[in-house]
Amino acid sequence: MKKYVAYIRVSTTKQELGLESQLSIINSYIGKNDEVIKLFTEKESGRNNNRIELNKAIEFTKANDAILLIAKLDRLSRNVAFISTLLDTKVRFKACDIPTADNFTIHIFAALAEREVGMIRERTKAALSVIKSNIETNGHHISKNGNVVTKLGRTELKKEHWELGQIAIKMKRANNENIKRAKAFASSLKENGMNFTQITELLNKNGFKTSTGKEYHNTSTRRLFVE
Known part of the structure; x- marks a missing residue:
């Protein structure tokens, strides 16, 4: 059984991904034998990196040897420095929209x-x-x-x-959201010198699917750069 600490941030302005939507995503993600031991919520702008409730959630997660769980990565922040700081805390965390993602x-x-x-x-x-x-x-x-x-x-x-x-x-x-994200991810990998075989392997490892819901092959990966 995995123990999760859920963190939900809602914006100070009206948005589509509100509290109930994020709760639904989180509940759909966790396994039937897993448990959310505590929920932290915060109403704060994404530009504000001074998150009181998030800091509490991180400390509680580490103290209880749990996993910090968020519905989407952008619910934390769209700031690379902030994400880096979070990773430096060594807290284990998962984003439901990118469940297999590693630090890279x-x-x-x-x-x-x-x-x-x-x-x-x-x-x-x-x-x-x-x-x-x-x-x-x-x-x-x-x-x-x-x-x-x-x-x-x-x-x-x-x-x-x-x-x-x-x-x-x-x-x-x-735009097809899966294809859009796959193209951005693949482009970043290519810029870092990876070939199509390596890119295809990482696309599949991180759960990306083609527009028809299938795994990527070299041909479909190459198509991402010409579509």
């Missing part, structure tokens, strides 16, 4: 998530720059939804952030 793959996924956040931030910055320029030139800016913006106040900023967020969500849903 966890670093890769954290780096990819951090990069995605940075890209969204840059796109938002560029969009706001266009809005400002249009207001200065024309006296107003018309958003994609037809909203007329005449000044960059807090309300308008929130509105544009929301619209950009909706675009990002739609783009994410338009």
Whole structure:
């Protein structure tokens, strides 16, 4: 029997992966003979790395020779330095969405998530720059939804952030999530000098599946780089 300590973080803003969703993922992950001996919850922004409840969860996990369990890796943080610090505590932990990941793959996924956040931030910055320029030139800016913006106040900023967020969500849903993550993972491995055989082996070892739910072979791995 495995002993788990579950940690759930919900954002300070409304989000899809809330408390009940994460609990459902965790309950589906643990085996029927396993046990969650304690649950820690925290309402905190992902940008804040000073997590009081997470620190308590880590100490409790280590004291009880258990495994810290989270629903998704990004529930901890999208910050590579934070993930590295967590690994340095030597606490055993598992992410339900990447159950077979070792320290190496966890670093890769954290780096990819951090990069995605940075890209969204840059796109938002560029969009706001266009809005400002249009207001200065024309006296107003018309958003994609037809909203007329005449000044960059807090309300308008929130509105544009929301619209950009909706675009990002739609783009994410338009792609097959398994393939998207497999492509990112495979690309990182290739950049580190691995060949297709090695990449295929690691894809299968870490539980990745093709769009039809099958294991990867060299042919399907190569296809990731041309799709």
